[in-house]
Amino acid sequence: VSRFGRTMFDIFVKEYSEKVWGIECHRIAAELAEWRIQNLSVGAAVRDALFPRSRGTVRSLARKFLYPALGIGRAAEGLRRQIEESNRVLTGVTVTGVHHSGGMIENVTVREGDRTGRYRADEFLSSIPLNSLVRLLDPKPPGDILAAADRLRFRDLVTVTVMINRARVTDQSWIYVPERGIPFGRIHEPTNWSAKMAPEGKTLLVTEHFCFRGDDVWNADDDTLAETTIAGLESLGLIHQREVIDSLVLRVPNAYPIFEIGYDGDRRKICDYLGSLGNLRVIGRGGMFQYFNMDHAMESGIAAADEIMAGSTEPRGHRREERVLAEARP
Ligand SMILES: Cc1cc2nc3c(=O)[nH]c(=O)nc-3n(C[C@H](O)[C@H](O)[C@H](O)COP(=O)(O)OP(=O)(O)OC[C@H]3O[C@@H](n4cnc5c(N)ncnc54)[C@H](O)[C@@H]3O)c2cc1C
Structure with a gap:
């Protein structure tokens, strides 16, 4: 709260953290905040957006990293x-x-x-x-x-990847989605890391649905997960349903240790x-x-x-x- 202010904390930290970890924020160990946000603050984020070269030691704002052409x-x-x-x-x-x-x-x-x-x-x-x-x-x-x-508990994860009939949707590495009404918490577009991650002229959006094994998200069938994901992406203004060519659902048990x-x-x-x-x-x-x-x-x-x-x-x-x-x- 001291780094972001109450309003920003509630929107960007509290809601998102509770979506990711599935527990109330006050039950999350303090070390996690240290590792994830390190010395990031509203000021540092704004400075980085306005003057990208001024980045200091805020690792979460890294601008460059290596990525294999055909994926990790x-x-x-x-x-x-x-x-x-x-x-x-x-x-x-x-x-x-x-x-x-x-x-x-x-x-x-x-x-x-x-x-x-x-x-x-x-x-x-x-x-x-x-x-x-x-x-x-x-x-x-x-x-x-x-x-x-x-x-000791783990958070499980369902990734729903949709293939879009367009060369690129965003220019972002990661997009975080704290809103409770949207079923996924994070999006990435692998073609922003390597153009070879999708056929030419097409792109992929990978959405992460944080869940616990056995809950409604984990047990939902693939078609339902694809439908809710496409609806969520549409409501964020990222895609139109008619652009979706295909989708793939993967269930990842024990994805994140819960601290x-x-x-x-x-x-x-x-x-x-x-x-x-x-x-x-x-x-x-x-x-x-x-x-x-x-x-x-x-x-x-x-x-x-x-x-x-x-x-x-x-x-x-x-x-x-x-x-x-x-x-x-x-
Ligand atoms: C969606 C997502 C995105 C991520 N993005 C990034 C990123 O951008 N950059 C980054 O650095 N990291 C990222 N990570 C984290 C990264 O994937 C992990 O840190 C890394 O995979 C951990 O490797 P590991 O070998 O310790 O565990 P894992 O990769 O989880 O491997 C453990 C293996 O043990 C197997 N196993 C479990 N029980 C048994 C058993 N009884 N017998 C045999 N095998 C068993 C599991 O099936 C699994 O294959 C991401 C993770 C996720 C889920």
């Missing part, structure tokens, strides 16, 4: 290619059990379609959402660890417990339950690999977390 998936594909030069990558499989004994993980049970198998390894890295990992442990952890895992007051105590408690398993390291956004972007998530994996290669016996994760967070938060 290229980064994962590139990593996979390199790993497969000397190893195997299994996708489309689900870890259904993490079996440990004597303070070490011995193997994991994996389901692929209707087949199950077990994999042994010397070292294990997990980017499975932290609360899910706790529930997969066999034998089960103590009750207080399971209770802490139950308190609800008290989360850090639960997160630390779980991490300390997992630290007793000598060959397990947690990495990534959901895996560490941290406010990471993609670069930080990847950095946490690289740092964990460095630790293993160096034969580190550090208490697991603590130094790595510090290293990644030092980069994540200026």
Whole structure:
């Protein structure tokens, strides 16, 4: 409120935050505001709009970033290619059990379609959402660890992408939509990052519908989601319904860790417990339950690999977390 004033706060911060996180603003941990808005204020935003070169250290107003011509998936594909030069990558499989004994993980049970198998390894890295990992442990952890895992929650997401029969709709990276009457909270147009993200003369609008698994948004059928999205985009004056060529709905479970007051105590408690398993390291956004972007998530994996290669016996994760967070938060 002190940065934006009450009116601007209510419109741009409170409404939007409650739409994204699905909890009342006063239940959101203060750290989240520090990470997301850093030193952004009304003055800084206005200065940036009027004098773009005057940007100081407000990361949220970054004007330049790198983006692969054919989309962000290229980064994962590139990593996979390199790993497969000397190893195997299994996708489309689900870890259904993490079996440990004597303070070490011995193997994991994996389901692929209707087949199950077990994999042994010397070292294990997990980017499975932290609360899910706790529930997969066999034998089960103590009750207080399971209770802490139950308190850590994720916000789920449905993205509805519509293809528009026009070369470009906006010139924006992200458009935030706080209004409660519009079903989505954020829009981006990938062709503004790379023209190759849509066929020539066409563009895509990706809308993000924040939700919880099992609620009306998550359970809505694809046609209904496309209809409400198109109506919302029309009411914002961005498109006409007749310009829509196609749409695609994706459901993303555990998209955003929810940083609800008290989360850090639960997160630390779980991490300390997992630290007793000598060959397990947690990495990534959901895996560490941290406010990471993609670069930080990847950095946490690289740092964990460095630790293993160096034969580190550090208490697991603590130094790595510090290293990644030092980069994540200026
Ligand atoms: C809509 C959206 C837009 C975003 N935009 C940006 C952006 O512009 N820039 C940016 O830097 N970041 C962005 N992010 C954040 C970025 O996607 C994440 O930070 C990053 O994907 C985290 O990587 P990760 O490997 O930690 O987790 P994830 O990418 O979530 O990977 C975890 C994986 O674990 C799998 N998994 C879960 N349980 C199991 C199990 N039991 N067995 C096997 N596998 C399991 C999941 O299926 C998932 O594939 C965005 C995120 C979303 C949702």
